[in-house]
Amino acid sequence: MLGVKRALLISTGERYVLFATNFATAAAVSRILTPEEIGVSAIGTAILAIIMSVREFSSSSYLIQRDELSREDIGAAFTVMFILTGIIAAVLVAVSPGLALFYRQPNLVPYFHIVSICLFLDACFILINALLRREMSFGKVAAINITGAVTSSAATIVLAFAGFSYMSFAWGWLIGSGLAAALALALRPHFWMFKPSFANWRAMISFGGYNGAIAIIFYIFDALPLLLLGRFVSPNAAGLFSRTLLIGQIPDKLILGGAMSVVLPAFSAEVRQGRDLKRPYLAALSLITGLHWPALLVLSVLARPVIEITLGHQWVEAAPLVQVVAIALLFSFSFQLNYPVTVAVGAIRDLLIRALIAFPLSGVILSIAVIFGGLHAAVWCMLVTVPFQAFVALSFVRRRLGLRRRDIAAAIWRSAVVAVASVLPPLVVTWAYGSGAGLSYGQAFGAGLLALIGWATALVLTRHPLLGEIVRTIPEFRRVRASAG
Numbered sequence: 002m003l004g005v006k007r008a009l010l011i012s013t014g015e016r017y018v019l020f021a022t023n024f025a026t027a028a029a030v031s032r033i034l035t036p037e038e039i040g041v042s043a044i045g046t047a048i049l050a051i052i053m054s055v056r057e058f059s060s061s062s063y064l065i066q067r068d069e070l071s072r073e074d075i076g077a078a079f080t081v082m083f084i085l086t087g088i089i090a091a092v093l094v095a096v097s098p099g100l101a102l103f104y105r106q107p108n109l110v111p112y113f114h115i116v117s118i119c120l121f122l123d124a125c126f127i128l129i130n131a132l133l134r135r136e137m138s139f140g141k142v143a144a145i146n147i148t149g150a151v152t153s154s155a156a157t158i159v160l161a162f163a164g165f166s167y168m169s170f171a172w173g174w175l176i177g178s179g180l181a182a183a184l185a186l187a188l189r190p191h192f193w194m195f196k197p198s199f200a201n202w203r204a205m206i207s208f209g210g211y212n213g214a215i216a217i218i219f220y221i222f223d224a225l226p227l228l229l230l231g232r233f234v235s236p237n238a239a240g241l242f243s244r245t246l247l248i249g250q251i252p253d254k255l256i257l258g259g260a261m262s263v264v265l266p267a268f269s270a271e272v273r274q275g276r277d278l279k280r281p282y283l284a285a286l287s288l289i290t291g292l293h294w295p296a297l298l299v300l301s302v303l304a305r306p307v308i309e310i311t312l313g314h315q316w317v318e319a320a321p322l323v324q325v326v327a328i329a330l331l332f333s334f335s336f337q338l339n340y341p342v343t344v345a346v347g348a349i350r351d352l353l354i355r356a357l358i359a360f361p362l363s364g365v366i367l368s369i370a371v372i373f374g375g376l377h378a379a380v381w382c383m384l385v386t387v388p389f390q391a392f393v394a395l396s397f398v399r400r401r402l403g404l405r406r407r408d409i410a411a412a413i414w415r416s417a418v419v420a421v422a423s424v425l426p427p428l429v430v431t432w433a434y435g436s437g438a439g440l441s442y443g444q445a446f447g448a449g450l451l452a453l454i455g456w457a458t459a460l461v462l463t464r465h466p467l468l469g470e471i472v473r474t475i476p477e478f479r480r481v482r483a484s485a486g
Contacts, residue, residue: 014143015139015142015143015146015147016254017255018143019146019150020255022147022150022151022154023154024251024254026153026154027244027312028311029158029161030157030158030161030170031315031316032313033158033161033162034167035237035240036236036240036244036316037236037237037240038236039167039240039243040230040231040235040236040237040238040239040240040241040243041106041108041109041167041231041236041239041240042167042170043227043231043239044106044109044227044236044239045112045113045116045170045171046227047223047224047227047228048113048224048228049093049113049116050220050223051224052089052092053089053120053220054213055085055088055089055213056082056086056120056124072193072194073198075128075132075191076193076194076195076196076197076198078128078194079195080198080199081199082124083121083124086120089117089120090118090120090121093117093120094113094114094117097109097113097114100113104231104232104236108167108168111171112167112168115171115172115174115175116171116174116175119171119175119178122175122178122179122181122182123178123182125185125186126149126181126184126186129145129185129186129188130142130146132189132191133188133189141188141189144184144188145181145188146181148184149177149181150177152176152177152180152181153174153176153177154177155173156169156172156173156176157169157172157174160172214353214356215349215352215353215356218357219356221360221364222360222363222364222367225364225367225368226242226379227239227242229368229372230371230375230376230379233372234375238375241319241322241376242322242376242380244312244316244319245322245323245326245380248300248304248311248323248326249300249323249327250326250330251296251307252292252296252297252300252327252330253293253337255296256289256292256293256296277402278342278345278402279402279404279408282398282402282404283404283408283409283412284466285338286335286409286413287412287413287415287416287466288466288467289334289335289338290417290420291415291416291460291465291467293334294331294334294417294419295419295420295422295424295452295456297330297331298327298331298421299423299424299449299452300323300327301323301324301328301424302324302424302427302428303427303440303445303448303449304320304321304323304324304327305317305320306440306445307323307445309442310445322376322380325381325383325384326383328384329386329387330383330387332387332388332390334413335391335394335395336390336391336394338398339352339394339395339397339398342398342401343398343401346401346402351397351401352397362389363389363390366382366385367382395409415464415465415466416465418463419459419460419463419465422455423452423453423455423459424452425455426448426452426454427448427449427451427452430447430448431448
């Protein structure tokens, strides 16, 4: 357990650095480029995400959850990933002229050409990262990821200032991926994994088949609003939606990102030792909601000042959209846990069935909303699709772990009280000084500080498990710093 907590601290620190780097890049570039230029970049990223999802058929999670791992297994994983990457890159280059014509953006052609090179560089360090995560060597994983992210961020901002428009994202990615791949190979010079191999390929394809199908379904649904808005409304609308999600998902990135890279290896280790995942799953839900829910509610109240501070005044149109997204994401509290717990118990087939139930229907609802209602309808329909997906996902997890609804309610009721206590002070400040648009930066900061005080007070009064974790984490954090020094 001590090793897991130490890995969690390192991984969370890494994720915070990555989040800060990526967010700083988005904030800087949002002040340089127009919403339309950001929208074109978002469209390109959405198309790329769908095509790249095919690579999940060679999922690195296979290496993490496998009981025993040989060199042949690792070489086979790289071989399959390299072949899939080659297919993806070839398709991307072939279809880029048609996509550019469809969206009336000629520069999408060179954008996809550059990105296709990035895919091969990424393949060099994705599997090395998976091996390091399996070994719980999260310090080295952090070094690789942070190096690539900081380099890519700096390059993207400089190129945006130089007038490269949305092409700056592609060139920045290429530079960052090249350096990350070089560092990964320096830390783990497993050059033998480049030798072609197809050992145990049936087991890999079986695992990757489910994982790949799930990824394709998910990324199609995730990219759908950007693709539809870019085609049927405007790139400007796609840019606004992209930045709405960027702000709305701040709590997810800050609170859940670091933990999730540790959860799958930790859950898999518990299963290998014959332990039940029911208690750790419920404990994780309690800790997550104790942070996630208060942050989302406070964000929904202070959306406008948050946008003005982070992205600039030209994006304030997204403020009411962020408020809706933040409320909808309250229902996503279990999303990041459901994948690792399902994979750990060997029920990845459940994930595919769940995806086939939840995402197609959600996609139909979203498509109708975009085509007939535009940007605002796309955001408002999340109040339907997110709770529906949460209900389906929890139903499968409950069945696998033998959970009752009362078990989940018992795990999260304190978090609900903490969330209400956190959001009441900002609501009072907003009521006293007018709407969110009327709050000065100082008033918004004061409201946030009062929310933090309300959160801490509620943790103590409800005896929330998160309070004990915070207290126990402080000396562990000091030990990590001491060992790092």
